[in-house]
Amino acid sequence: MGVVVEREEWALSPFAYPLLSAAALAAVLLLPYLSPRTAPHATGPSSPFDVGAAPFLRFRRAFLVLFSLASVVEGIHSVFGEDEFVRCGLGREQTTARLASTTAAALFPGAISGVISDKIGPRRACILYWVLQLAVGVVKSFSALHCSWINNFILAFASSVFSFCFETWLVLEHEKQDQKQDLLFDTFWLMTFFESVSLVGSQEITNVLVSDDDSRFLLPYAFAATLSVVGILYIRNASSTCQHASAIGSYQKSFLAHVLRDKRVLILVLAQASIHFAVSAFWFLWAPTIVADGRYAQLSVIYPCFLASRMLGSAGFPWFYGAIAPFRNEDSLTIAYVGAGLALSIAAYDYQEIAPLVIVFCIFHACVGFILPSLARLRTMYLPNELRGGMMSFSMSLANSATFVFLIQGSAHHRRVANSTILSLASYGLLGAGGCVHMLRRWRKHTRLNARSL
DSSP, X not given: OOOOOOOOEEOOOTTHHHHHHHHHHHHHHXXXXXXXXXXXXXXXXXXXXXXXXXXXXXXXXXXXXXHHHHHHHHHHHHXXXXXXXXXXXXXXXXXXXXXXXXXXXXXXXXXXXXXXXXXXXXXXXXXXXXXXXXXXXXXXXXXXXXXXXXXXXXXXXXXXXXXXXXXXXXXXXXXXXXXXXXXXXXXXXXXHXXXXXXXXXXXXXXXXXXXXXXXXXXXXXXXXXXXXXXXXXXXXXXXXXXOOOOOHHHHHHHHIIIIISOHHHHHHHHHHHHHHHHHHHHHHHHHHXXXXXXXXXXXXXXXXXXXXXXXXXXXXXXXXXXXXXXXXXXHXXXXXXXXXXXXXXXXXXXXXOHHHHHHHHHHHHHHHHHHHHHHHHHHHHHSOGGGHHXXXXXXXXXXXXXXXXXXXXXXXXXXXXXXXXXXXXXXXXXXXXXXXXXXXXXXXXXSOOOTTOO
């Protein structure tokens, strides 16, 4: 007589995602009325969407729309997750090997992509990003080429370019039009906010296009290719921004002097690498951690809550910087790093109930949403704009190298590193980065402020 094993499914509260989204939206809408940065002599509340000179305001609105489309494309290519590899007939061992080989192959192109962006200009780097996404979208639209290894390689390279090309373009356009720093810092957190919204939207778009019909599985990739064409056409028709090409030797000297020999910038490199590695480790391990020991939950319902938490963290950024903010930016950033590190340390235990895991993962994403625009602000204060792409790709190459090592060591052929160990190391990296940012705050007391800082 067979034994029937009952499986209990954990259900997320239906109010979780609406409450998190409402809190994030309230933080944005109430900012003009309650923010300590509102000028006392202002005639009325100023929305972060409507401040600035007319030319820069038009550019920023178009830029945020274009960046949101790029985030939608990024989300479409990642929304299926491990299920995409399963549809290609790859097992766990083959999936890990595919991811490891793709990460290794993209290490060198990704490391120099920032330097190339600094040499050719961020506008052309954005065109390169859209061309890469167009190539992947077209190839994936054909079932015979859908599982090709080259798709994963191009996507990894495109993600590296995406991480800095739009930010660099924004900063140079801001510098060209000589706008206030507050406008740039507001755009940083708006980028993180709209990226999270777009990732949620990409999930909804994919669900609508697929609609539980396997024969329509390739439609989202065709839609991503269409958006890529729109992005290419817009940037080609947009007016050219600053051109800052310099000789190779001059760039090398500048990079050596302002990045590798400046301890403040090196701290930002390590801080950026730690948060990138932690986010990568999370996306590889969050699903196995939640469903460990035979537990069952609807992961597609939990995923949007993480993105809503990230929206909330980014919307909280403008409340914590400025002359009369409760904390200095470095202090707030240190707290966010410590909070993210402690959240991952709790999740690193071998066994936790699903509810505490979802809560700590939401806390982690809220901290990430605050950390990303804070790091962009500090880069603007301490790093020359013409070196931004190279510095960011350098920090990402460090994180990708660590990711590659753990993918190899955690594969089926080795099994030397447990998932909990990887999360623990990511937690230690975040806590260490928080300590480094605190050191940056102490050094700033004894040195003259950068001419561009507030």
